[in-house]
Amino acid sequence: xxxxxxxxxxxxxxxxxxxxxxxxxxxxxxxxxxxxxxxxxxxxxxxxxxxxxxxxxxxxxxxxxxxxxxxxxxxxxxxxxxxxxxxxxxxxxxxxxxxxxxxxxxxxxxxxxxxxxxxxxxxxxxxxxxxxxxxxxxxxxxxxxxxxxxxxxxxxxxxxxxxxxxxxxxxxxxxxxxxxxxxxxxxxxxxxxxxxxxxxxxxxxxxxxxxxxxxxxxxxxxxxxxxxxxxxxxxxxxxxxxxxxxxxxxxxxxxxxxxxxxxxxxxxxxxxxxxxxxxxxxxxxxxxxxxxxxxxxxxxxxxxxxxxxxxxxxxxxxxxxxxxxxxxxxxxxxxxxxxxxxxxxxxxxxxxxxxxxxxxxxxxxxxxxxxxxxxxx
Amino acid sequence: xxxxxxxxxxxxxxxxxxxxxxxxxxxxxxxxxxxxxxxxxxxxxxxxxxxxxxxxxxxxxxxxxxxxxxxxxxxxxxxxxxxxxxxxxxxxxxxxxxxxxxxxxxxxxxxxxxxxxxxxxxxxxxxxxxxxxxxxxxxxxxxxxxxxxxxxxxxxxxxxxxxxxxxxxxxxxxxxxxxxxxxxxxxxxxxxxxxxxxxxxxxxxxxxxxxxxxxxxxxxxxxxxxxxxxxxxxxxxxxxxxxxxxxxxxxxxxxxxxxxxxxxxxxxxxxxxxxxxxxxxxxxxxx
Ligand code: SF4
Numbered sequence: 001x002x003x004x005x006x007x008x009x010x011x012x013x014x015x016x017x018x019x020x021x022x023x024x025x026x027x028x029x030x031x032x033x034x035x036x037x038x039x040x041x042x043x044x045x046x047x048x049x050x051x052x053x054x055x056x057x058x059x060x061x062x063x064x065x066x067x068x069x070x071x072x073x074x075x076x077x078x079x080x081x082x083x084x085x086x087x088x089x090x091x092x093x094x095x096x097x098x099x100x101x102x103x104x105x106x107x108x109x110x111x112x113x114x115x116x117x118x119x120x121x122x123x124x125x126x127x128x129x130x131x132x133x134x135x136x137x138x139x140x141x142x143x144x145x146x147x148x149x150x151x152x153x154x155x156x157x158x159x160x161x162x163x164x165x166x167x168x169x170x171x172x173x174x175x176x177x178x179x180x181x182x183x184x185x186x187x188x189x190x191x192x193x194x195x196x197x198x199x200x201x202x203x204x205x206x207x208x209x210x211x212x213x214x215x216x217x218x219x220x221x222x223x224x225x226x227x228x229x230x231x232x233x234x235x236x237x238x239x240x241x242x243x244x245x246x247x248x249x250x251x252x253x254x255x256x257x258x259x260x261x262x263x264x265x266x267x268x269x270x271x272x273x274x275x276x277x278x279x280x281x282x283x284x285x286x287x288x289x290x291x292x293x294x295x296x297x298x299x300x301x302x303x304x305x306x307x308x309x310x311x312x313x314x315x316x317x318x319x320x321x322x323x324x325x326x327x328x329x330x331x332x333x334x335x336x337x338x339x340x341x342x343x344x345x346x347x348x349x350x351x352x353x354x355x356x357x358x359x360x361x362x363x364x365x366x367x368x369x370x371x372x373x374x375x376x377x
Numbered sequence: 378x379x380x381x382x383x384x385x386x387x388x389x390x391x392x393x394x395x396x397x398x399x400x401x402x403x404x405x406x407x408x409x410x411x412x413x414x415x416x417x418x419x420x421x422x423x424x425x426x427x428x429x430x431x432x433x434x435x436x437x438x439x440x441x442x443x444x445x446x447x448x449x450x451x452x453x454x455x456x457x458x459x460x461x462x463x464x465x466x467x468x469x470x471x472x473x474x475x476x477x478x479x480x481x482x483x484x485x486x487x488x489x490x491x492x493x494x495x496x497x498x499x500x501x502x503x504x505x506x507x508x509x510x511x512x513x514x515x516x517x518x519x520x521x522x523x524x525x526x527x528x529x530x531x532x533x534x535x536x537x538x539x540x541x542x543x544x545x546x547x548x549x550x551x552x553x554x555x556x557x558x559x560x561x562x563x564x565x566x567x568x569x570x571x572x573x574x575x576x577x578x579x580x581x582x583x584x585x586x587x588x589x590x591x592x593x594x595x596x597x598x599x600x601x602x603x604x605x606x607x608x609x610x611x612x613x614x615x616x617x618x619x620x621x622x623x624x625x626x627x628x629x630x631x632x633x634x635x636x637x638x639x640x641x642x643x644x645x646x647x648x649x650x651x652x653x654x655x656x657x658x659x660x661x662x663x664x
Contacts, residue, residue: 026471047657052470052650057496061463064456064493068436068467071454072475076467094457220452220468221475223431227398227447229455238401238447239455 005184011176012037012079014146015105015169016045017184018153019077022192024103025051026076028065030058030084033117034173035107038079059084063091063104070100071228073219075157075194079105083114085124085131093132094230095166096253099208101195101217103156105169107176108334110361119361120173122283122334128168129312135250137257139264140168140312142282146180151190152309158193159264163256164214170311172334174284174363198224206235210248213256257313266309267318271297275304277373278326278351280319280343282311285332285364292369303373311339316346323347330372332356332364396420396430398450405444409595409603411562411588411611412442415509418565419478420449422572434475436465438485440516441590442509445480459490462497465504473647476576479506484514487523487543498552501580502646506554507572508545508583511590519593530597549583550639556582557639562589563611564635574637580645587611587633 009017015038019027027046029039039055046053052069056062062078069076080088085106095102110116111123124131128140139159143152153169160167196216198205205224209215215235218224231239232246240246257264270293272278277296279289286307296303306322308315323329323343328351331340340355347353356372358364397420406412423433433451437443439458446453452475456464461479469477479497486494486508497504513531514520521531523543530537549557556578560568568586575582589595589610591603600606618636621629 026467028467047650047654048661050654050658054466054470056463056466057492060460061466061493061496064460064463065467065470067456068454068464068469069471070467071452071464072468072471074471090457091460219472220434221432221472225430225451225453227453227455229447230457231455 005186006181007184008179008181009146010037010179011146011149011171012107013041014150014182015079015153016041018150019103019157020045020049021150021185021190022075022154022157023194024075024077024157025049026066026069026074027051027053027078028056028062028069028076029078030056030062030080032059032081032084034109034176035079035081035105038105042077059087060091063088063095063102066102067091067095067098067100070102071220075161077103077105079107081107081109081117082111082121082124085127089127089132092166093134093136096132096136097230097232098228099164099214099217099253100166100228101160101164102166103153103160103169104166105153108170108172110359116361118173120284120334120363121359121361122172122285122338123359124170125311125333125335125338128170135254137165137253138168138312139163139165139257140170140310142170142309142311144175144283144286144307146175146178147182148309149175150182150184154190154192155266158191161193161195162214163260164195164217165253165257170283172283207237208233208235210235213252213259261313264310264313265315267315268307268309270305270307271302272304272306272322274302275322275325276302276327277304277377278322278329279303279305279332279369280322280329280339281305281332282308282339285334288364288366289332289369291366292373295366295370296373301373301377314342314346319343319346323350326351328352328354328376330354330356330369332369334358334364391421391424393417393420396423396450397448401448404448406441407592409589409591410441411511411607412445412509414562414565415507415568415586415588416445416448418568419507419572421569422576425573426576428476428576432474432476434465434468434477435480436461436468436477437480438482438490440482440485440514442480442482443485459485459488459493461485462490462493462506466497466500466502469502469504470647470650473503473651477504478576479504481506481508483508483510483512483524483545484522487545487548491523495548495552498549498554498581498583500646501553501555501643503579503581505575505578505582506584508585509588510545510585511588511594512542513590513594515590515593519597529594531594532597545583545585546638553581553643554583554639555580555641555643556637558583558637559585559587559615559633559635561587561611561615561635563607567635571637580643587615
C-alpha cells in the first residue's frame, strides 16, 4: 500500500509509536490529563505484541512498577503530567542512583498543584532537573512537533538504555494534543539501542563495576544474582558507609552524563549563523519562535533561533556561542521564567536576556516575539 | 545401634549459608531483635519448597526488616519506603516465572505503603508478602506505627498512643488477598510451616509476623528483656485459631489469632493478563 507509513497522528499517539518502535514492552501508569491517551493506546497495543500494561494505584507506584520491570529486563515506560511528575520524583531519584533505565513522558500542563489540567505549560523544565532530592543526573528531551515526539521518544529509550539512567521527555499540552501528518519510520531506519548485558562469569558480575562508566545491567532471573538499593553503594550494589565510595558513587552517576554531553546534546539552529538577535526556546513555543524568525528575516531583521531538543543537560556550549554573538537573547516560555535563568547563567552578562512569559493557559503568539524584538533592537 | 532415619534428619543442622550471601554477616539487627529468627524460618521454608536462587526475587522497602534482602543470595531489591509492593508488582508481572517475596514492616506496609499493599492484595498477583509486625519504627528510633496498640508508648507517643491499630490480616483479607495468616518470631516451626504454605499458594499471600523490637518498643513499654517481651507479646499474647475455636471471646481476650486466617481461590493477575495476550495475539494474527 503506498504511503502506508504516512499517518495523521496526535502527539500522544506519536509517542506510543516511538515507544513501540524503540522496543518498549512494559507500561505502568496512572490516568492524568493531558497524557492519558498514551496509557489508553498502550493498554490496547502492548498485549497484542506480548508486552505488559498495568494501570497502577497511583503515580508513585507507576514508576515503582516501571523500575521493577526494567530490572526484570524490560524496556519500560510511564507517562504523566505536572502533579503526577511531582509524585514520581521519589522513584525518579531511585532510578538515578540505582541506575535503572526507564523513560518518563511528562505532557506538561499548567501548575502549581492541580492548576490548569487542560492548558499547555512548560512549567516542569526545572522540576525535570531538580525535582528529586540530591544531586543526580538529569536527561530531558524537548520535542516540538508530532514527528519529533516519535523520534525523541525513541532517542529517550536509547539514551536511557545506553547510560542506564531515567530519561524524561517533556512536551507541552499543545503538541501533545495537536495532530500533524507524520511518517512512521521503517524498522532499521532509526537506531535502536539495547542495554549492554554482562559477558563475565555469573559469579564475577558486579552491577556497578567501577571498570565501566556505565556497567552492563543483568536482567533478574538470568543467574546473575545481585542486590539493588537506593542507598549509596559500592560496585557489588551493597550499601556502604565509606565516604570515599559514597563520593565516587555520587560523582560517577553525574560523570556518565557530563562526559557524554556531545552524544546526548541535540540542538536545532534556525538562521543562527549571522544572527544579531537570538531566541532560545523549546516545544510549542519554538514553533512560534520559528515563525517569528522567518517573519523578521523578511523585514531584514537578523533574528536566529536556538532550539534544544535536549534541555537537560543544558546546552551550555551552544548558548555561550549565541550569547557571545548576538545583541540580546529572547527566551519565550510558558512559565514565569525557568530556562531564562540558565541562559543568563551561561551568558554571564555577554548580552542582554529578555523573557516572554505566559501562564494563562494560552500559547505564546509569534507577534509577541516579533513585537518585543522590534521594540528592543 | 543404628540411628533411625527420622532422628538422623533432625540431627543435621540446616545449612543457612546456602541461602546467605557470603561476607554480608553480621547483620545490622540489634541483639534480641526478632528479624533474624524470622529470616531463618523463611529460608527453611524456601528450602522446603525447593526454589532455585536464580528464580527467587526478594523485594523490600525501608526499615529494619527491609534490610533482609541484603543478606539473601538471590535477585534482591531494597526499594523505597512503602514502595516494595509496586516494585515487586513490576518484577513479577514482567517475569511471572520469578518467585517473588516482599519483605516489609508495619510502617512500610500499613502506613506509607498502605495503598500499594491493598492494591497488591486486590490484584491477587502471585507474590508472598511478609509483614514483620513489631508495632514500631525501629530504624528511625522508635516512633509509633499504625500497628502500635492504643495506650502504648513510643518516642512520638510519650503520653500514650491515642490511635487504634490496624490489623494487617483483616486489611489483607478485605483487600482481596487469597491467603492470609499470622504467626510470630517465637513460634519458629509454626512460622516455617505457614510461610511454606504461603509460598505454595497461587495468588497474593500475606503473612503477618508478630515480632519484637526490644530496643525501642520493649524499653519504652517496660519489657525487662527481649525474652520477656517475646514471652509476653508473641507467646502469651497470641493463640492459635484451633485453640480459639474452643473459647469464648472473653476467654480469648486481647490475644491475636495465629494460623491461616483466610484462604480463597481467585484467578491470579499474571495468568489473567496472559489470557489477554494470547487472545490478542490470535486476534491480531487473524486480522
Ligand atoms: S531497632 Fe528494633 S526492629 Fe530495629 S533492629 Fe533493633 S530491635 Fe530490631
